[in-house]
Amino acid sequence: MSAADVTASPHGPGREAELLRLPRWCGTTAVSLAVCAGWAATIWVALHLKADATLHTVALFTHLASLVLGFGAVLAIDYYGALWLMGRKTLREVLDFTAPLHVPVWLGLGGLLFSGAFLHPDLGSPLTCAKLVLVLVLSLNGVQASALHRRLGAADGEPVGRRLLVRSAATALVSQGAWWGALAIGFLNSQH
Template identity: 80%
Template sequence: MSAAADATATVRRSGREAELLQLPSWCGAAAASLAVCAVWAATTWIALHLRADVTLHTVALFVHLASLVLGLGAVLAIDYYGALWLTGRKTLREVLDFTAPLHVPVWAGLGGLLFSGAFLHPDLSSPLTCVKLGLVLLLSLNGVQASALHQRLAAVDGGPVSRRLMIRGAVTASVSQAAWWGAVAIGFLNSRH
């Protein structure tokens, strides 16, 4: 066997080995979902066990409101561009290019909401507060799924998008909006007590 044939066989073998070592695509989403659940549980634990003084409460309220503006604003922009694509007013490439950088402010806003909310003395005995916490967890897990959807749509790269992916996009946006606005409404109602 020649040196070139040995090198080709080695490359093929290492390529197959790398392929065998590659994790299934769902593993990344599963790990991210577990991380989201862990952060959610940690902030809920903090809310149960820590009492913020007036100054920390005031700072947490400001961070909470700023995080809401940041996160929800980015979500609204993403969903608006998604609607423009679904109605044929933007191409998929335009939408993906515009929305890709917006994932950072969405996650930063959501993280800020979770962390600051733990210092706002949420009444965890209130059914409304428990629903709000459930909505926050739902929108966080939906965000993990939305990131995976973004990658799937990017892989289409100019080709036709299946009806299934379009439906998945519409459901993702609907769940996102319902969870965000539901949490906002409950936060508003809770602030009046």
């Protein structure tokens, strides 16, 4: 039996690796579950740990810096996406520009979640609960946006179908709605 026969065999060494490869949705599901667990852990910390004045001040600064970092990156991504949807940028230009911005988005969002737990959120307030739901929505939308980015990257060079265009626009609308909603509620809560 030659090496070519082993490679061509359906039971050859490459076949096992192919069989062990999980579908892409498994990775997206795992990340989504991790996001939900992190969100729930943040709420648990907020309920069980009270920060002193110094920690509260540090958490507030971290919260604001994380907002600038995360939301600023999201605004840049969504702006470039809108330029693509309007035909003013190519898909390749948008993908190349936005790929490195996913890191500051997630760092900012993680910083917001972590620091927010030390800002004495009033979890009995309907506004605070609405904000927490918006944060979960934008986090899960971010997971979906990362998967969409990979899907668009795989379609590079080919015409993008209507379904991907609609998904891209919906992703941006959910992102902006959740970020601005959480920001507005955070501002309103800071006035009390």
